[in-house]
Amino acid sequence: MGAAPGLTVFAVTGIPEVGRGDAVGELVADRAVLSDGDVVVVTQKIVSKSEGRVVACDPGDPTAKRRLAESEAVRVLRRRGELLVTETRHGFVCASSGVDLSNVDEGFAVLLPVDPDRSARRIRDQIRARSGVVVGVVVSDTFGRAWRRGLTDVAIGCAGIAAVVDLRGTPDAHGRELAVTEVCVADEIAGAAELVMGKSAGLPVAVVRGVDPAWLRDASVREEVVRPYGEDLFR
Amino acid sequence: MGAAPGLTVFAVTGIPEVGRGDAVGELVADRAVLSDGDVVVVTQKIVSKSEGRVVACDPGDPTAKRRLAESEAVRVLRRRGELLVTETRHGFVCASSGVDLSNVDEGFAVLLPVDPDRSARRIRDQIRARSGVVVGVVVSDTFGRAWRRGLTDVAIGCAGIAAVVDLRGTPDAHGRELAVTEVCVADEIAGAAELVMGKSAGLPVAVVRGVDPAWLRDASVREEVVRPYGEDLFR
Numbered sequence: 024m025g026a027a028p029g030l031t032v033f034a035v036t037g038i039p040e041v042g043r044g045d046a047v048g049e050l051v052a053d054r055a056v057l058s059d060g061d062v063v064v065v066t067q068k069i070v071s072k073s074e075g076r077v078v079a080c081d082p083g084d085p086t087a088k089r090r091l092a093e094s095e096a097v098r099v100l101r102r103r104g105e106l107l108v109t110e111t112r113h114g115f116v117c118a119s120s121g122v123d124l125s126n127v128d129e130g131f132a133v134l135l136p137v138d139p140d141r142s143a144r145r146i147r148d149q150i151r152a153r154s155g156v157v158v159g160v161v162v163s164d165t166f167g168r169a170w171r172r173g174l175t176d177v178a179i180g181c182a183g184i185a186a187v188v189d190l191r192g193t194p195d196a197h198g199r200e201l202a203v204t205e206v207c208v209a210d211e212i213a214g215a216a217e218l219v220m221g222k223s224a225g226l227p228v229a230v231v232r233g234v235d236p237a238w239l240r241d242a243s244v245r246e247e248v249v250r251p252y253g254e255d256l257f258r
Numbered sequence: 259m260g261a262a263p264g265l266t267v268f269a270v271t272g273i274p275e276v277g278r279g280d281a282v283g284e285l286v287a288d289r290a291v292l293s294d295g296d297v298v299v300v301t302q303k304i305v306s307k308s309e310g311r312v313v314a315c316d317p318g319d320p321t322a323k324r325r326l327a328e329s330e331a332v333r334v335l336r337r338r339g340e341l342l343v344t345e346t347r348h349g350f351v352c353a354s355s356g357v358d359l360s361n362v363d364e365g366f367a368v369l370l371p372v373d374p375d376r377s378a379r380r381i382r383d384q385i386r387a388r389s390g391v392v393v394g395v396v397v398s399d400t401f402g403r404a405w406r407r408g409l410t411d412v413a414i415g416c417a418g419i420a421a422v423v424d425l426r427g428t429p430d431a432h433g434r435e436l437a438v439t440e441v442c443v444a445d446e447i448a449g450a451a452e453l454v455m456g457k458s459a460g461l462p463v464a465v466v467r468g469v470d471p472a473w474l475r476d477a478s479v480r481e482e483v484v485r486p487y488g489e490d491l492f493r
Contacts, residue, residue: 028268029267029464030265030268030450031265031266032264032265032450033263033265101491101492103491108491115405116404116405125439165439169490169492170350170351170485170490170493171412172440172442172483172485173423173440175441175442175445186408187407187408204360205407205409206400207406207408207409208408208453210406210449211410211449211453214445214446214450215267215446215449215453218265218446218447218450218469221470247408248407248408255404255405256404257492258404
């Protein structure tokens with residue numbers, strides 16, 4: 024009866040505008056009092072900016088974004104005028120290959136990080152070096168979904184925190200086996216963080232505190248979450 | 259600099275085995291100290307049980323679950339042997355029409371509630387009547403997704419809490435308009451709750467405290483989240 028130990032989720036305030044070469048992990052470590060086992064969620068936008076993944080995108084050319092999206096895609100899955108749903112080199116299926124014109128100077132577009140798992144590892148290492156604290160890191164982005172309206176934040180990279188937790192075979196409360204319960208905790212963590220960021224508030228970092236310590240391990244969104252083309256029933 | 263006000267997420271413990279006719283909202287109100295503006299997330303399983311949505315399912319018949327799933331579907335989208343991906347009467351696309359054999363007595367299956375938005379409203383009313391507290395309620399279930407491995411908890415019904423929040427036109431941090439930012443906060447809330455429930459721990463209720471008060475309004479998953487068949491690019 025009552026309440027089990029829970030999570031707290033809070034945004035980190037005061038992160039400055041990020042530019043190429045900035046150490047995102049140091050910016051976070053200098054502004055948040057972190058504890059071992061915290062999961063730091065960083066939105067893709069500032070990770071990409073820190074990695075120089077910003078390119079020119081002519082605001083007067085209505086085809087410019089679409090052409091960038093095509094150049095970032097390995098496959099165009101759906102096309103409605105200038106709107107594309109693509110598969111990126113990472114294997115993500117999303118609108119416009121994740122190419123984004125919001126929260127960037129006019130005339131520019133932000134591309135996804137080349138290797139978001141590596142980005143997460145780098146941020147994690149920077150936080151550990153700066154503050155001595157061992158955290159998990161999730162790099163998040165805002166994706167649409169099939170069948171359901173509305174966007175949610177999902178994990179595109181992670182380090183030190185599981186992407187998918189395999190509960191197959193764990194007995195349920197009736198002592199019977201659960202057939203399939205592989206939970207994508209990294210996506211749920213990214214979504215929880217989005218709830219405190221606010222899209223227009225410009226808060227690109229949040230902390231999720233209190234996750235199951237068993238989830239704190241080496242991990243990869245690319246290896247655990249991305250469904251290979253041949254395995255997918257909906258591509 | 260520092261931390262913005264955040265969320266807390268905690269599971270409600272001590273919820274007993276739920277049977278037909280039980281008032282789930284009263285069970286929750288009697289075990290959790292709730293505050294106005296809390297969002298109570300209740301997993302579909304106990305909602306369905308309280309509503310008598312439990313049917314016989316012969317454990318010796320390997321086709322029994324598939325046949326139940328077919329009977330609950332308006333459309334079978336994909337079929338791999340006995341595994342079906344279906345569209346339910348509500349418009350949800352999920353495995354086996356949400357028919358579930360876990361956490362129920364052997365020989366039985368649990369079906370989705372007939373109208374999960376109505377279920378959420380009923381639970382909300384019960385909590386208000388029992389404790390005088392005005393909460394939001396999300397009824398959640400665990401669904402797979404296209405393109406990404408791992409399941410996440412999503413909202414199948416809601417009351418008193420927005421399903422999709424429309425941030426279109428809210429200026430970003432650069433003062434430019436965001437083209438599309440309709441965020442499905444109900445799904446993100448359901449996922450956050452799942453992080454504290456644990457699949458095998460038998461904790462079917464969690465509370466998300468601290469959501470943006472602007473999200474506390476009349477709402478409906480069916481109207482806001484379910485993407486109509488004709489609008490969907492992936493069916």
